[in-house]
Amino acid sequence: MNQPHYEVRAASDRLQFEFVSEGPKGRITKRIEYTYIDSLNFWNLGFGDYNPDTDQIDDQMVSDNGDGRKVLATVAFSIQEFMVPRPNATIFFTGSTDQRTQVYGWALSKYWSDISVDFRVEGITEAGDVVPFVDRQHYLGFLIRRK
Amino acid sequence: MQTTSKPAKKVKQPQLLIDDTLKEHFGPSPLFPDKIEKATRIMSLVRQKQAEQQNSVK
Numbered sequence: 001m002n003q004p005h006y007e008v009r010a011a012s013d014r015l016q017f018e019f020v021s022e023g024p025k026g027r028i029t030k031r032i033e034y035t036y037i038d039s040l041n042f043w044n045l046g047f048g049d050y051n052p053d054t055d056q057i058d059d060q061m062v063s064d065n066g067d068g069r070k071v072l073a074t075v076a077f078s079i080q081e082f083m084v085p086r087p088n089a090t091i092f093f094t095g096s097t098d099q100r101t102q103v104y105g106w107a108l109s110k111y112w113s114d115i116s117v118d119f120r121v122e123g124i125t126e127a128g129d130v131v132p133f134v135d136r137q138h139y140l141g142f143l144i145r146r147k
Numbered sequence: 148m149q150t151t152s153k154p155a156k157k158v159k160q161p162q163l164l165i166d167d168t169l170k171e172h173f174g175p176s177p178l179f180p181d182k183i184e185k186a187t188r189i190m191s192l193v194r195q196k197q198a199e200q201q202n203s204v205k
Binding site: 004005006007008009010011012016017018031033035037040042044046047048057059077081092093094096124127128129130140141 | 160161162163164165166167169170172173177178179181182183185186187189190191192193194195196197
């Protein structure tokens with residue numbers, strides 16, 4: 001993706017990432033973590049806001065900081081970096097709610113021309129089938145692989 | 148007449164900063180246990196479906 005992204009810090013194994021979103025609602029720390037699920041051979045992508053006051057992560061909040069495109073580009077950048085030592089990895093991601101998953105689907109559609117350059121994206125149907133991602137379909141989650 | 152096209156304008160992007168203190172900040176447990184549980188549930192369904200499809204081909 002050639003969209004502008006935020007500066008990102010990462011652990012050297014590229015499993016944990018952190019960046020700061022800047023917008024009308026101030027500075028919001030975002031954290032990304034990739035977790036391998038050995039028994040099913042995939043990586044889960046977790047993403048949420050870090051609240052320094054409570055030392056908790058919130059992956060249900062919509063921070064609405066006016067920088068959605070830049071945040072998405074930063075998550076995509078983390079995927080690229082994650083895949084440097086793991087070029088054949090399969091990444092799964094979903095929303096915390098059905099509605100949130102649909103928002104992610106909408107974001108994938110909106111930035112498809114950027115995303116599809118580097119990544120192959122598939123959707124998971126209610127029946128558990130893995131199908132090429134198509135706009136405005138209902139999916140349980142998404143799979144991403146490097147092209 | 149030959150024409151030359153301009154290459155797509157490249158955005159200068161910030162580099163990745165490696166910082167292993169993140170490991171301490173994130174802690175030893177996964178940050179997104181609920182999401183992992185949900186992912187495991189969905190991917191179990193996917194793998195089950197794939198296994199059924201493979202078996203039906205054999």
